[in-house]
Amino acid sequence: MKQIVIIGAGLGGLAASIKLASQGIKVDVYEKNSYAGGKMMPISMGSYNFDFGPNTMTMPEVFDSVFEEAGVNPRDYFEWIKLDHHTRNFDHDGSSFVMSTDTDVMIEQFEKLDPYAATHYKSYLNEVDRLYRLSKSSFFPKMFTSWQDYMSPSLFQAVLKVRPLEKMNHFHERFFRNPLMLKAFNRYATYIGSSPYLSPATFAMIGYLEMVQGVYYIKGGNTTLANAMEQLAIELGVTFHFETLVTKIHVGIDRAERIETEDGKVQYIDEVIINGDLLKVYPSLVDEVHRPSFRDATITKVSPSISAFVIMVGLSSKLDLIHHQVYFSYDYKKEFEELFNGAWPEDPTIYISNSSYTDSAVSPDGDNLFILVNAPPTVNHSEVSLENYKEKIYSKLENHGLPIRKHRVVEKILGPDEIENRFHAFRGALYGISSNSLRNSFLRPSNQSKDIKNIYFAGGSTHPGGGSPMVVISGKNVAKHIISQARND
């Protein structure tokens, strides 16, 4: 029987482990942290429970398919709750609108705030539907193992059809005129850690996910999903080694032979899947001499996606908040210029998730606010005191009528350096590589090492991209490839 080792129990690693184990393959997962889920991390402070990482869940069918393909009913493991009017957006002047999958609700708001959008919204929906369908059929299901895969004529044709040369902001300007509407739709670029003024219009398809398919929450907290995946993996026979850092992959003649852990133990392998951020973890585990196609010098040139500064704060009462809200900066373009020049934005856009709005059981004594602002990746960024930055955020929120300091009971902050250290994330990036260039958007590092053929990659830095549904697709694609190779052996 084949022996597969997966390094990292992030969502990509968990998805791969389930797929492989469901086909009778022996899988060992090594994870340096004490829990499964990676960046999807549970944080509890007294009666206040928080989801660190993914708070906005989309594409529920991707996560369900992991369970269904393993022959079980996902509803026996976790439950989705659809949020109909999901995100309230505020501009600096206090004007606001709510995003909803109900087209009539959207058009009603546009009629008051953006009459141009009211007449163009249906064409917007048609266009993002088209972008989504093309990406789903051409990019998501495919595992990219080599440059030849990227250069295939059919893929090239598909790329040409998804508006690769138009920028996301330009695309949105064709449908929306009100500055707040533009900011709210442009914000989808941050779901891939990128700038809407640089990333291709292709990613406007994220609007299809939120405005047509909908935004979801998992009852009991989104981290319930990682627990459910771990439980299923164990039921299928996967062995987890938590609090076990892999320190080396030993390579023989063109093949990885064994992994070594911090405590000096070794395990022999047939194949290894690196789920940890490939930009950080691959070079730290494999000596440079064995990876001529992936030299250290190349990695330093890669542009990471944005990082984050997160405040998790539990309140003694309930404020006037829904599940998701965003308080935009005055000059959104300037904010991205600052971020990608390594600076902390002077006037940050603030996102707040308040899951207690939907699920009071996770925070019975008051709101559980997960407050996130975009932050520059680590290395070559300007230094800032996280405590001072937190106060700046609270002051801005006070101006929007949210007296957080007054009601605060528990609080924890986490910045880019900690994100880098906890998850071994390249320069603290949330979504691996940024999609600010055509090359990074369409030519991400492939899912298989070019130099050592039994090393695979699944996660946010490889294909098809960052964000929790994409990393799950990545894990499934790699596992399917290994299964089909095994059948041919």
Ligand SMILES: Cc1cc2nc3c(=O)[nH]c(=O)nc-3n(C[C@H](O)[C@H](O)[C@H](O)COP(=O)(O)OP(=O)(O)OC[C@H]3O[C@@H](n4cnc5c(N)ncnc54)[C@H](O)[C@@H]3O)c2cc1C
């Ligand atoms: C603050 C924040 C907010 C986010 N918000 C959203 C959101 O709203 N919606 C969304 O879809 N996505 C969101 N994301 C992104 C999402 O969390 C990630 O895309 C996804 O969880 C990444 O999964 P992954 O499989 O790539 O692995 P990761 O989660 O990166 O996990 C990799 C694992 O590998 C382990 N590891 C690394 N090296 C080693 C080693 N040598 N030995 C052993 N273990 C190792 C790490 O400890 C880690 O647990 C957010 C991320 C963050 C940080």
